[in-house]
Amino acid sequence: MQRRQFMSACAAIAGASGVGAMKGEWTSAMPRLYSRSRLIDHFGEPIKVGALATRTNYVFQYPFAGTPCFLLNLGQPLAGADKLLRADGAPYAWSGGVGRQHSIVAYSAICAHKLAYPTREVSFIRYQPERSPTSDGNVIHCCADHSIYDPSAGARVLSGPAPQPLAAILLDYDAERDELAALGTVGAEQFDAFFSKYDFKLALEYGQGRAHAAVGATTVVREMTQYCRQTVQC
Numbered sequence: 001m002q003r004r005q006f007m008s009a010c011a012a013i014a015g016a017s018g019v020g021a022m023k024g025e026w027t028s029a030m031p032r033l034y035s036r037s038r039l040i041d042h043f044g045e046p047i048k049v050g051a052l053a054t055r056t057n058y059v060f061q062y063p064f065a066g067t068p069c070f071l072l073n074l075g076q077p078l079a080g081a082d083k084l085l086r087a088d089g090a091p092y093a094w095s096g097g098v099g100r101q102h103s104i105v106a107y108s109a110i111c112a113h114k115l116a117y118p119t120r121e122v123s124f125i126r127y128q129p130e131r132s133p134t135s136d137g138n139v140i141h142c143c144a145d146h147s148i149y150d151p152s153a154g155a156r157v158l159s160g161p162a163p164q165p166l167a168a169i170l171l172d173y174d175a176e177r178d179e180l181a182a183l184g185t186v187g188a189e190q191f192d193a194f195f196s197k198y199d200f201k202l203a204l205e206y207g208q209g210r211a212h213a214a215v216g217a218t219t220v221v222r223e224m225t226q227y228c229r230q231t232v233q234c
């Protein structure tokens with residue numbers, strides 16, 4: 001990793017760890033690093049942050065081939081949040097938006113309630129920019145049981161049965177190239193429970209054992225409409 005990128009990654013990790021913000025507590029919820037994976041489009045070209053539309057659901061796989069994440073441009077600078085709590089009581093901090101406008105965020109798309117997630121056929125969970133009968137909009141809404149998360153504040157739970165925020169994906173922003181790489185997660189991962197619950201289904205979707213494979217040096221970003229046949233609205 002080049003020095004500039006390394007410094008940027010360190011800043012993202014330090015911010016996410018809550019070092020300083022929650023002195024003495026941060027070791028209970030440190031970020032978890034996985035392999036660095038550049039975000040690319042389906043032609044193999046790096047995603048340019050300036051080309052990411054607002055009010056749009058993008059999906060990519062990280063840190064495993066079968067674990068989908070949301071990539072969102074929320075269109076406004078987003079400061080970090082330092083009072084997030086996992087269901088086990090461990091506090092952690094989220095380092096805020098990245099990119100030139102500090103408006104880009106990424107979260108695991110596995111709902112913290114009963115693990116609903118976007119499949120190729122259908123998704124009950126998605127970013128919902130517009131107001132609806134059940135929310136004010138600009139939220140991540142899981143229509144399975146109406147858990148609503150705030151993507152502008154570390155995906156904290158706004159309402160519904162989810163016991164904790166969605167895990168945030170640590171992003172490293174290369175300002176010179178206007179490109180992104182995923183580095184790890186912060187918050188409550190649910191990958192073990194996810195693989196356990198959906199083992200059979202994931203084997204059908206990806207092939208036996210393939211959903212558990214780590215993503216490589218790159219991971220493809222797609223609009224939700226290109227990823228999933230039907231997105232449930234609520």
Ligand code: FES
Pocket residue numbers: 111112113114115116142143144145146147160161162
């Ligand atoms: S699975 Fe998402 S709210 Fe229940």
